[in-house]
Amino acid sequence: MQISGRLQWRAAFFNGLVEQHCTAGNLPLPQVQPHGGYAFSDGGICAVHAICRGQFLELTTSAGRIPLTQMPARPPTSESWSLPLLNSGLLRPAEEGAPPSIGVTHGVAGFERSEIDLETRQLILRHWLAMEELDQPTFSRAVEGMRERAVLWNSLFELENT
Incomplete structure (x- = not known):
């Protein structure tokens, strides 16, 4: 399938966040979930909805290629997905002792709780x-x-x- 240059750039940006998130936390690479997102072993879900909604893509990682299903137009609930953010170290954990949120924060509520x-x-x-x-x-x-x-x-x- 042909995809636009802009979509390719956004997919590459997301791929980079996935790699950085997993590498920094020594986590296994994510598995595709039924709703089209990805579940990390730390419980975080990355929102590919915001990156390549409605497209067929493959997530290319150091462990190989993970095929994606057709992305839904909207996530099933606002609590079940996350926005990938700049991996700049500017986003700190919301609670003391919480694992660093590298590249993702959970919904509007998570964004509000974070010390930004x-x-x-x-x-x-x-x-x-x-x-x-x-x-x-x-x-x-x-x-x-x-x-x-x-x-x-x-x-x-x-x-x-x-």
Whole structure:
């Protein structure tokens, strides 16, 4: 199947996060789950929905290729998937003693619980806006607070489903 250069770039970005997450945590590579996501042995689920929704792809890792099924348009519940973030060390665990969240955080609730200051939040959101090609007003609204972050979260689905 032919896929666009943009989609290839996004898939490569996600592949890198998977490799880094597993390597840093000494974890086995993820297994494909029935809903189309990936479950890590530490319980984290990476949202390929946000990377290659609706496409057939293979996840290429150092352990070989993992075929993907058709991605659903939406995850089954908001609690069952995660957004991959910049692996920059800026995202710290929400609770004392929790394992580092490398590349992923769990939903809006997880984003709220994480110790992310406004500047760091803006950096992460700006990165996602560049990937999603959203406009500056959307970004400006999103960084006003976590409620606006949820608005942006929902707008990503709305834009892709129109």
